[in-house]
Amino acid sequence: MSQGPKELRQPLAAGDARLAVDRSAVVVGGGIAGVAAATVLAERGAKVTLVEKESFLGGRAGAWTETLANGESFEMERGFHAFFRQYYNLRALLRRVDPELSCLVKLEDYPIHGPEGEEQSFRGLPSSTPANLMALIRRSPAIGLRDLFKVSGPRALEMLRYEQQRTYARWDDTDAGAYLDSLAFPPRARRLFFDVFAHSFFNPEREMSAGELLMMFHFYFTGNPEGLVFDVANAPFSRAIWDPFAEYLTGLGVELRLECEAEAVSRGEDDCWVVRTDAGVLRADGLVLGLTVPGIQALVAASPDLNDWGWRSSISSLALTNPFVVWRLWLDRPTADGRAPFIGTTGFGPLDNISLFHLFEDESRDWQERHGGSVVELHAYAVDPLVSEQTLRSQLLDGLHHLYPETRDANVLEERYLLRQDCPAFAPGSFAERPRVETPFEGVAIAGDFVKLPIPSALMERAAASGFLAANQLLAMDNVRSEPVYSIPERGLIAPRVPWK
Ligand SMILES: Cc1cc2nc3c(=O)[nH]c(=O)nc-3n(C[C@H](O)[C@H](O)[C@H](O)COP(=O)(O)OP(=O)(O)OC[C@H]3O[C@@H](n4cnc5c(N)ncnc54)[C@H](O)[C@@H]3O)c2cc1C
Numbered sequence: 001m002s003q004g005p006k007e008l009r010q011p012l013a014a015g016d017a018r019l020a021v022d023r024s025a026v027v028v029g030g031g032i033a034g035v036a037a038a039t040v041l042a043e044r045g046a047k048v049t050l051v052e053k054e055s056f057l058g059g060r061a062g063a064w065t066e067t068l069a070n071g072e073s074f075e076m077e078r079g080f081h082a083f084f085r086q087y088y089n090l091r092a093l094l095r096r097v098d099p100e101l102s103c104l105v106k107l108e109d110y111p112i113h114g115p116e117g118e119e120q121s122f123r124g125l126p127s128s129t130p131a132n133l134m135a136l137i138r139r140s141p142a143i144g145l146r147d148l149f150k151v152s153g154p155r156a157l158e159m160l161r162y163e164q165q166r167t168y169a170r171w172d173d174t175d176a177g178a179y180l181d182s183l184a185f186p187p188r189a190r191r192l193f194f195d196v197f198a199h200s201f202f203n204p205e206r207e208m209s210a211g212e213l214l215m216m217f218h219f220y221f222t223g224n225p226e227g228l229v230f231d232v233a234n235a236p237f238s239r240a241i242w243d244p245f246a247e248y249l250t251g252l253g254v255e256l257r258l259e260c261e262a263e264a265v266s267r268g269e270d271d272c273w274v275v276r277t278d279a280g281v282l283r284a285d286g287l288v289l290g291l292t293v294p295g296i297q298a299l300v301a302a303s304p305d306l307n308d309w310g311w312r313s314s315i316s317s318l319a320l321t322n323p324f325v326v327w328r329l330w331l332d333r334p335t336a337d338g339r340a341p342f343i344g345t346t347g348f349g350p351l352d353n354i355s356l357f358h359l360f361e362d363e364s365r366d367w368q369e370r371h372g373g374s375v376v377e378l379h380a381y382a383v384d385p386l387v388s389e390q391t392l393r394s395q396l397l398d399g400l401h402h403l404y405p406e407t408r409d410a411n412v413l414e415e416r417y418l419l420r421q422d423c424p425a426f427a428p429g430s431f432a433e434r435p436r437v438e439t440p441f442e443g444v445a446i447a448g449d450f451v452k453l454p455i456p457s458a459l460m461e462r463a464a465a466s467g468f469l470a471a472n473q474l475l476a477m478d479n480v481r482s483e484p485v486y487s488i489p490e491r492g493l494i495a496p497r498v499p500w501k
Helices: 032-043 088-094 131-139 145-150 153-160 164-171 176-183 187-199 210-222 237-251 293-301 309-316 362-371 389-403 459-476
Strands: 007-010 024-028 047-051 063-067 073-077 104-107 230-233 255-257 262-267 273-277 280-284 286-289 324-331 342-345 353-356 374-380 412-420 444-446 485-487
Touching: 024 032, 024 273, 024 280, 032 047, 032 088, 032 237, 032 286, 032 459, 047 280, 063 237, 073 237, 073 362, 088 459, 088 485, 131 210, 153 176, 153 210, 164 210, 176 187, 176 210, 187 210, 230 237, 237 255, 262 293, 273 286, 286 459, 293 309, 324 389, 342 389, 353 389, 362 374, 374 389, 389 412, 444 459, 459 485
Parallel strands: 024 047, 024 286, 047 255, 286 444
Antiparallel strands: 007 485, 063 073, 104 230, 262 273, 273 280, 324 374, 324 412, 342 353, 353 374
8 A cells, every 4th residue: 555755753762662650541522533543652661541421432533333214233324434544543543443444445536526527537647746736637527728827826826835834824814715715716717626625524615714725735736745535434334443542552551431421520639630420420540531622621621730821721722623424225126337536526515525435334235235226425514504404305205316316216215314414614714722732731632633733634534643743742741752643744835945024
């Protein structure tokens, strides 16, 4: 599996390989961020307790068992997740339980379909910029050479000029929609290239920071040496990732407390940290809070000992973005031969993508072998909360039927419709206040996909990298060697070398 150039962002602290003293840590939250932190702390010899309020690990990338009407059980999840090749830290984490990453399979393409039959393929693009951009434009049905002259060059070049401090200072107050408008791309090209991409971060364009969007362009495309290709899990996340992790962590002596909710933290008498949960009190030398946005806000609100005003205000400034829908359908008809396992869509109302689970995931493939038919998943992100479920369902189905007409007459044998709201907002102007891994409290670090990191990173990769950095923060107090944290190049191809004023 290719691993292009990557940079070691955080040099290994020249310390001991393991803790020389007894140290304990409580990690609150069993999503990717919490599991990453617990893994590193336990590997270095800390006595770790992991507290997770749900009955399963994995958080938003977790899976839980449900039963179909015919009595067969299956693993439900928030569905399709793309594991990009530049997710170096997430991959390093997964290698703990799957050294060859055999749970991941490569998808050859990531086509985007528009309403007028347009299709934009990303297959086989060169992996480096600007060759990838040139190849993309050359093959695109939505943009010609003439259109390029109308595009705003300086604005478009911002995508190649990413540098964290400069980009956020210049663009964080602007909304992503206004930035995309200012590029003056032809409408079809804008839809195919940008609308799908912007929506993939769950935030509505007009409510998302253009600085964050430019970081995403850099991280996923213009600064990404691995190219815009990704892998998917070939089995439900529970079996592929989280059951092995439960075993791995338990083997390292981690105490897993599932279905246990942390309610408050306070300072103990002997300078330890005390975590009050709904199932008793835990004490530890260090804490990692790897929570959701509402989770950390509730915990901090109930914890007066976390008494730094500026930090508390940065936690309360966090917000969730609009809800999303994940709709999995078990149909009694197969999809047509040659369909892609995953497509992005644009111009079909709220529909953002369609995945055909029977083409890449073993549980759905087994179901198809037993019953025929297909297992289809529809996603809609940044959904307007005022639109009714009935309308959403009918718009999503219309999109499916239009793109895959063979599903029009299919009967829905089973379905699971999730409408959830737990993804972080990246609103214009929010970057400066966003909390970092480090906190003002000795022995306390935070992790999660909403945390501000010094490296370009997002979603699952940001969760994993922040978990590693949080563990490193605690280990540094005892001069213990840190976990390496990797990054794609931190600056864009033509980012100015002089500090930006
Ligand atoms: C539909 C959908 C599709 C996605 N697709 C992709 C994709 O293709 N690629 C990608 O990279 N990312 C994707 N993501 C994003 C990805 O799932 C998240 O970025 C990542 O899982 C976040 O991990 P986390 O550990 O930061 O947070 P979470 O997974 O939210 O973990 C936080 C944990 O804290 C627990 N918790 C909260 N409060 C408490 C408490 N008081 N006590 C104890 N535990 C508590 C929660 O139960 C949860 O398990 C997608 C997300 C969704 C919803």
